[in-house]
Amino acid sequence: MEFEAIDHVVLTVRDIPASVAFxxxxxxxxxxxFGEGRRALxxxxxxxxxxxxxxxxxxxxxxxxxxxxxxxLLARTSISDxxxxxxxxGVAIEQGPIERSGAQGPLxxxxxxxxxxxxxxLSNPL
Numbered sequence: 001m002e003f004e005a006i007d008h009v010v011l012t013v014r015d016i017p018a019s020v021a022f023x024x025x026x027x028x029x030x031x032x033x034f035g036e037g038r039r040a041l042x043x044x045x046x047x048x049x050x051x052x053x054x055x056x057x058x059x060x061x062x063x064x065x066x067x068x069x070x071x072x073l074l075a076r077t078s079i080s081d082x083x084x085x086x087x088x089x090g091v092a093i094e095q096g097p098i099e100r101s102g103a104q105g106p107l108x109x110x111x112x113x114x115x116x117x118x119x120x121x122l123s124n125p126l
Contacts, residue, residue: 012064018115067117
C-alpha cells in the first residue's frame, strides 16, 4: 500500500460551538456542515471533523477524549505574523518560536492550545 496524505482527523470536543469559534476566528479555518448536521473545520485540502464528547459518531476511536490530540499545521503565514495574530486574539503561546523536525524537513513552530487543551503546533517549513 502507498498513501499520499491525511484527508481528515476527528477531534472529540466538549463544546462544538467553542471549538468552531476558536478554529475559525483564531486559526482562519472554514466551518462546514455535512451529513445530518455534522460539523467540520476545513483548511487547504484537509478537514477536522468534530465529535461531541459522549455523542460520537460510529465508528469511533476506542477511547475518544477531548484534549488528547497533538496536531502540527503547516502555515503559509509567517511565524512572526502568526505570533502577532495570536496576541491580538488573546491566545497564549505555550512554546516557540522553536525549530522542530517535520515529516518533510525542518520547521519553525509555535505551540498553542485549543479550548479542549489539544496541543496545536503552527509551523513554517524552513
